[in-house]
Amino acid sequence: MQKSNFFKGLMACTAMVAVSESALASEWGSFDGVTIEAKLIGGQQYEGLYGRIADWEAATGAKVDIISKKSHFEIDKEIKSDMAAGTTDWCVGSNHSSFAPQYEGLYTDLNDLVPADVVAEFVQGNIGASTVGGELLMLPRAQFDVSVLYYLKSNYEDADKTAAFKAEYGYDLAVPETWEQVKDQSIFFADPPNFYGTQYAGKDEAIVGRFYEMVVAEGGNYLDETKKPIFNSDAGQRALQWFVDLYEAKAVPAGTTSYVWDDLGQGFASGTVALNLDWPGWAGFFNDPESSKAAGNVGVAVQPMGSVTRTGWSGHHGFSVTNDCANKEAAVSLVNFLTSEDSQLAESAGGSLPTRSAVWEANVAAAKAGDDAFRAEALAAFAEGAKYAFAVPPIPEWGESTNIVFPELQAAIVGDKTVKEALDDAAEAVDELMRESGYY
Amino acid sequence: MTRRRLPEWFVLLLPAIIVIAAVVLIPLLFSLYSSFTPYKLTRPSTLWKWVGTYNYEKILSDAKFWAAFGRTVLFLTIVLNLELLFGLGIALMMNKVTWGQRTLRTILMFPMMFSPILVGFQFKFIFNDNIGLVNNVLQSMGFNVALPWLVDAKLAMFSIMFAEIWMSTSVFAILILAGLFAMPRDPLEAAKVDGCTPWQSFRHITLPFLMPFIYIAMTIRSLDVARAYDIVQIMTGGGPARRTELLWTLMSRTGYVDARMGLANAMGYVSILLSILFTIYFFRKLSAARAELGMAG
Incomplete structure (x- = not known):
């Protein structure tokens, strides 16, 4: 009797596997x-x-x-x-x-x-x-x-800091809603070389992407409809000035112009950076005590706004x-x-x-x-952040243009050129690239 | 009627000619041809569009290219001279060692055994401004600073030079040490008997004898350093703001990242001039040094 039940069960299982396999096979083809x-x-x-x-x-x-x-x-x-x-x-x-x-x-x-x-x-x-x-x-x-804002929660739970910030900047210390507030707070929190207010990717496509989203957040754009560069507009200059101001105030690590994603992730995980705009893949890493000194102290908020909209590269x-x-x-x-x-x-x-x-x-x-x-x-935070997401211009020359633009952004950041000079030089070179590529 | 036969010397050389043509000549001619086209890796059809000297005109009027060219010459000059000084010093000291010299010689070769990419990562960490070894040592000694080793124009050039010199000084040391081993003892002993000081012996006997070895090392290393890429790419990527941009970081970005292989090849041909000039210069010096020693020029 037991044997007979066993065989019935086995046959039923086999039939179920066969049915599910054939369903899979029909779904994905043969x-x-x-x-x-x-x-x-x-x-x-x-x-x-x-x-x-x-x-x-x-x-x-x-x-x-x-x-x-x-x-x-x-x-x-x-x-x-x-x-x-x-x-x-x-x-x-x-x-x-x-x-x-x-x-x-x-x-x-x-x-x-x-x-x-x-x-x-x-x-x-x-x-x-x-x-x-x-x-x-x-x-x-x-x-x-899409990037959102990671922050160290403890900075917002210290009554002395809150009072000192209010006295200096005239508004309450809270998780920043705008990039201007990020700048204020970064300068306020910074205590180099032990602690920095924030950090940003400083080379390759990474910094151009960050600059691009700040330009959009300031109401400008990277290229116009004809693919002509327009990032040297007033909006572009305001966007780049934000990077320059933080660097000059030593609110970011001096080496930030050589940082890309890994350096930034490790930096925030070291617990020495107050505010960090970063990607979703780092969330678990930042809050894992095995990998991060900031674990347990990490807050996540939607990315801040420029003067017009939120960033969202x-x-x-x-x-x-x-x-x-x-x-x-x-x-x-x-x-x-x-x-x-x-x-x-x-x-x-x-x-x-x-x-x-x-x-x-x-x-x-x-x-x-x-x-x-x-x-x-x-x-x-990411679900909210995704609502403001926008991709890079869908042209083959995007990558090449970033290689032209990033050294100019760096030149402004480290003080070799003014913001306007750097952006005008970059726009001129990207303009030549677009002409060579036959856009106009 | 006899069948025409190829000359024996040509038949014997034919395999070598075929191999050289396949691995050197054809790629060389191909890259030369592509430097006259707007060849983009992602648009293979552009290989067949002839644009004449457009790429060369673009390069010759490009301030960024010439800045990278000048920086490469500066890098080459400083690195070669320092490697020579350190290599000579190490070889002279090593020559005095009477016990454990073989072991020391092996240890000396260690830096050369590392991949340049590994050396790049190693020094990138050492010179990192935030978590790097050097700044941490400085801070633990009481200096409350975070020097931007890989950002400041002078410090960044210093850092990549340091890494390059660390890795390759032993090339000079080994070649000069070989020269010291081959050197006859008689002139040195005669100089001692004649009352020469150690400096006089070194300046007028040892150094002239070593010069052919030094120039050979110089030639080999000048070709190496002129192609410096791996270490620089890993440590600074030519930045920030092109402060450490050398010819090969510029060329590789143009060719492989921007996919503009035609333009990158044109850059390659212009920059070959640099290697040719250094090679001719060092070979002339080598011939002069050999002539001074009474060897055939």
Whole structure:
């Protein structure tokens, strides 16, 4: 009798597995014997998702051969070399909204291959930033980036500081709502070389991105509709002056012009920086006692405003399918799978931000219902911050223009040029680039 | 009617000619050709668009390029001379060591064994203004300062020079030490008998004998330093505000990040002039030094 029950149970389980597998197979298609070559971004925060690839392989019968896995900057160079050499017959590539416009002709328009109702399930701002010249070049994964303000809570709980700040600046010391307040508070909190008010990325695309969002927050823009540089406007000068003032006041570390994301993250985690505009990937790190001296003392608030709107330079990662791929149907199936609701739920469980509306809602609801107050606070800040998100100009020359602009921004910050001289020189050089590129 | 045969010398050299053509000549000609095009890595079709000397005209009138060129010459001059001084000093001291010299020679080679990228990261940490070793030592000694080693124009050049010298002084030391080992003892002993001071012996006997070795080291290192990239890229990336921009950081950014390979190749060909000038200069000096020693020029 027992034996008979055991066999019945076993058969029922087998039937259930077969049904669920066939459901999976019907959802993702059947591609027996197909091998999809992929070039993916590597790094700890991105790897978790790749563990799910085995599920797609089991469901479809296809194989995924990851022929390259590198940091995004390395994979960008490799893809450019592939384009130069004409070796672009691999199928799926990691992509990023800031990089996508550069790869002209490499990736296929997913509007033709992904059903419109699936595309509609993503946050439309992310879909807009994934679209270049009307072509949807990638499907976004749960790696959306917009920066919010991390701060050390203890600075706002000290009665002496509060009173001293009020006496000096004439308004109450509270978590800053505007970038002018960030400047005041940064100068007030700074005690170099032991403690700094804030810090900012100081080179490469990083500083240009930060400058770009400050220009927008001040009511200006980087380029006009004809792609002519207009960042040397009054708004641009006000934006750059903010960086210069903080540097001159020694409210930021002297080496900030050589810092990029890792240096900034480690700096805030060392507990020696009061205010830090930073990305979502750092939230867990900042509040983890193993990695951060600031753990337990970290607050998260929506990013402050310029004189017109809030900052919100954003970007996101995604997956694209090459035009030269031999089996686009299978490649699109893989990309759909990696950006599906289940995949985004799994990936965003690690702390990254999703790009699907339903996953946003699920995460915010779960955080509210959970017992991790910090996670709920951070997620609420990012959900609010995402409302102000905007991507970089979708042109292939964005990266090259940042290489022209960042040394000029640095020149103003370290005092080699005035703000106006630096911005005028940068605008002149970007203008030449745009002319050479045939925009006007 | 006899079949025409290729000359034997040519047949024998043919494999070498083919290999050299494949790995040196063809890439060289290709890069030379592409320097006359607006070749962008991301737009392969631009390789076939001839723009004549546009890239060269752009470079020759570009103040940023010439600033990087001048900075590279300055970097090269200071680094080579300091490496020579330190290398000579180390070699002379090492030559006096009578016990454990082999071990010391091996230890001397250690910095050369590191990858330049690793050395770059090591010194980037050492000179970090906030969490770096140097500033922390200064602060623990009571100086309440955070020197911007990688930001200030002079300090940043000093820092990258320091890293470059730390890694490569042993090239000079080893080559000069080889010269000291090869040096005949008789002239030195005769000078001693004649009452020469140690300085006179060094100035008029040892140094002239070492000069051919020094110029060979100079030639090798001048080519190396003129291509300085890894350490500078890691430590400062040529910044801030182009304060440490050298030719190769500028070229690599233009070629690989901006994908403007045609322009980067044109920069490469202009900057090769620098290496050719230094090489000719040091070879002339080498010939003169050898002639002074009575060797064939």
